[in-house]
Amino acid sequence: MQKSSRLAIYALIELASNPERQISTAEIGEKYRVSAHHLAKVLLTLGRAGLVQSIRGVGGGYSFTGNARRITLFDVISLFEDTSTSCKLTAPNVATSEEWALFDISKEINDMAMSTYRSITLATMLKQIERHEKARARKVPHA
């Protein structure tokens, strides 16, 4: 997964966890240790896709405008990288059996990855984060 896709997912999770709130790129950038400049570019793409909206002025920032139960990781990744599973073998007409065999394995792995991304919505991610935090809280005894 490319960095822009990762940032987009982090930003959407942050915004979808509290859709009423407006959050600045600086705030998100600080949490995930990334530049606000790169994040702004990512949010621009998310805005064009109708997943976030920006509110200008003092106290402004971004807010989530999508449906967390419908938007999958695949939907988000598709905005930033090529997710097609069509044949990407260089010169398939003259490819050797060795090239086809390795291509088959790569395609198998890619298919599994894409179907996993397709099956996970932002709402599922939020639930998974909650479970992770609960498990972590159980492991770390309170002082």
Added chain:
Amino acid sequence: MDPRPEKASEGEILIHRATKDDLDHVADLDARITGKAKPEYWRDIYDRYGARRVEERFFLIANTCDDDADCPILGLIAGEVRGWEFGSEPCGWIFAVSVDPDSRERGIGELLFKAICDEFRGAGITKVRTMVQRQNPLHMSFFRSEGMMAGPYTQLELNLDDE
């Protein structure tokens, strides 16, 4: 005439073990979802999972009226405890789950899933597994949303016609 039952009312969802009275409704629900009528299959499932070794086999039904034979079902889930296959400790396997398309987004699937997990826990089981078609985003998304993730096994297959 549309053979489908009326859309279920928003009454309380009840989860209970399947009875013989549910079988026609189960077969009807399955036929509407899959497009294939398999009443014999569901009778066989009931005989094996609803009536025998019920302490480790679970065939659960969701509806709004558990004592009425004319009450259409809203969903079903079936599974059993299996052990030592593929080198696995005993675990719960879910092999069927369906929710009436007209009654989705009401949390019925989640209630069924939690109910069968409680049954597995009651049988001393701490791990639940299922198998999902990768190309079936509905089932994949459902089980994922319930917290299920890829386990240590990978399903492999061979097309014997190619050998």
